[in-house]
Amino acid sequence: MAxxxxxxxxxxxxxxxxxxxxxxxxNYRRYAIRRIRDAFRENKHVKDSxxxxxxxxxxxxxxxxxxxxVTIGHLYSTQKLVVESPEEQ
Amino acid sequence: xxxxxxQATSPLDPRVLDCMLPYLINYYxxxxxxxxxxxxxxxxxxxxxxxxxxxxxxxxxxxxxxxSGATESNNLAIKGVARFYKSRxxxxxxxxxxxxxVLDSCRSLExxxxxxxxxxxxxxxxxDLKELEEAxxxxxxxxxxxxxxxxxxxxxxxxxxxxxxNSRKVYFHTDAAQAVGKIPMNVNDMKxxxxxxxxxxIYGPKGVGAVYVRRRxxxxxxxxxxxTVPTPLAVGLGAACEVAQREMxxxxxxxxxxxxxxxxxxxxxxxxxxMNGDPEQRYPGCINLSFSYVEGESLLMALKDVxxxxxxxxxxASLEPSYVLRAIGTDEDLAHSSIRFGISRFTTExxxxxxxxxxxxxxxxxxxxxxxxxxxxxxxxLKSIKWTQH
Numbered sequence: 006m007a008x009x010x011x012x013x014x015x016x017x018x019x020x021x022x023x024x025x026x027x028x029x030x031x032n033y034r035r036y037a038i039r040r041i042r043d044a045f046r047e048n049k050h051v052k053d054s055x056x057x058x059x060x061x062x063x064x065x066x067x068x069x070x071x072x073x074x075v076t077i078g079h080l081y082s083t084q085k086l087v088v089e090s091p092e093e094q
Numbered sequence: 095x096x097x098x099x100x101q102a103t104s105p106l107d108p109r110v111l112d113c114m115l116p117y118l119i120n121y122y123x124x125x126x127x128x129x130x131x132x133x134x135x136x137x138x139x140x141x142x143x144x145x146x147x148x149x150x151x152x153x154x155x156x157x158x159x160x161x162s163g164a165t166e167s168n169n170l171a172i173k174g175v176a177r178f179y180k181s182r183x184x185x186x187x188x189x190x191x192x193x194x195x196v197l198d199s200c201r202s203l204e205x206x207x208x209x210x211x212x213x214x215x216x217x218x219x220x221x222d223l224k225e226l227e228e229a230x231x232x233x234x235x236x237x238x239x240x241x242x243x244x245x246x247x248x249x250x251x252x253x254x255x256x257x258x259x260n261s262r263k264v265y266f267h268t269d270a271a272q273a274v275g276k277i278p279m280n281v282n283d284m285k286x287x288x289x290x291x292x293x294x295x296i297y298g299p300k301g302v303g304a305v306y307v308r309r310r311x312x313x314x315x316x317x318x319x320x321x322t323v324p325t326p327l328a329v330g331l332g333a334a335c336e337v338a339q340r341e342m343x344x345x346x347x348x349x350x351x352x353x354x355x356x357x358x359x360x361x362x363x364x365x366x367x368x369m370n371g372d373p374e375q376r377y378p379g380c381i382n383l384s385f386s387y388v389e390g391e392s393l394l395m396a397l398k399d400v401x402x403x404x405x406x407x408x409x410x411a412s413l414e415p416s417y418v419l420r421a422i423g424t425d426e427d428l429a430h431s432s433i434r435f436g437i438s439r440f441t442t443e444x445x446x447x448x449x450x451x452x453x454x455x456x457x458x459x460x461x462x463x464x465x466x467x468x469x470x471x472x473x474x475x476l477k478s479i480k481w482t483q484h
Contacts, residue, residue: 037108
């Protein structure tokens with residue numbers, strides 16, 4: 006894919022992962038990070054540019070959703086789970 | 095505590111909450127208001143949700159009725175069909191392992207002069223298809239058999255059941271609350287005429303569900319349920335169904351791996367653990383294990399950092415062992431020693447490992463304290479003991 010496309014995808018990937026780290030709920034945080042990694046890995050070899058564009062759009066929508074849900078999570082947070090440890094931070 | 099009780103209820107998926115919020119904040123119109131944008135918007139959201147639910151099960155959107163949950167759906171479906179045909183048909187077939195609301199509906203129909211056959215299940219929790227065929231009578235109107243059992247996770251052969259019912263012109267209803275969105279369901283392939291769906295079992299909101307009612311042949315005339323459809327909840331159910339449809343394969347693969355991990359680790363570390371229900375014909379995310387010589391409630395209390403249950407939520411308040419376990423022929427004492435582990439889309443390896451580790455630790459500890467375990471270690475056959483009163 007074109008260099009600008011590649012850069013855009015990588016930027017989205019990084020932004021999605023970074024934003025997901027901010028989920029206060031352990032289960033949501035871990036799910037989001039895992040799902041994002043697996044989804045990008047699964048679509049690594051997509052060549053068709055319109056398909057790539059559609060995936061990029063989905064990623065942008067998801068980024069906005071994650072942003073909203075992370076914010077809500079901060080407003081209503083609770084205690085840490087017994088399996089949450091400093092190494093996760 | 096770690097949440098390992100997903101069969102009781104599931105957490106809301108953030109994607110579902112995100113879809114619902116606008117309808118709880120600004121888009122608060124009544125979907126039945128015909129004269130303004132608030133109503134039109136709300137109605138269009140409700141219809142979109144209906145489409146999402148129907149798409150998950152291969153139905154037509156017009157065949158979906160929103161309800162307050164699977165319990166209401168079960169009541170609607172069973173009592174609805176039974177009463178509609180009661181002039182000519184008075185017999186219903188169900189199983190002994192159905193959800194309480196199904197059994198209660200059947201019992202109340204018995205008080206209205208219906209005859210109900212409660213099919214037994216084999217030791218593995220599955221019904222015998224031959225017995226189903228033999229139980230059918232000329233005046234059987236309905237067969238109600240759940241797809242995936244909420245206590246032991248077994249998966250009934252719904253396609254075969256649908257085939258049998260279809261050939262005998264008997265309506266087939268299935269309580270698919272634990273199955274929808276987790277395993278592929280298609281009402282046409284499986285010849286299902288009525289299906290109950292629950293929002294809060296598939297990472298959707300509580301207080302909403304749906305019932306699928308086949309249009310051809312008509313199972314029920316006219317409007318089925320009155321009252322305002324709660325748009326935010328319907329939107330939530332629809333979103334949950336759409337997410338589930340997209341994520342089904344990914345979730346199933348992952349949950350199967352985690353289930354395998356849990357079962358293998360426990361079974362290799364401690365002896366005398368029985369898995370209740372067929373090992374193959376099951377949904378992997380619902381694991382019911384019986385730990386011999388350990389009292390179930392004590393184990394649950396010991397596992398205080400993990401949210402688990404020893405049976406279904408609606409019967410956990412009573413002291414009686416689960417009727418599902420009794421139906422599969424589990425010994426009384428083993429029935430008291432069973433724990434249900436629920437693995438969800440959001441469960442992590444760390445949570446499984448922690449649960450397994452604590453479970454093994456406390457089972458060993460409780461067994462050390464048990465005189466029965468001591469006797470077993472000494473080679474005594476517990477069944478040969480003559481217990482006396484003091």
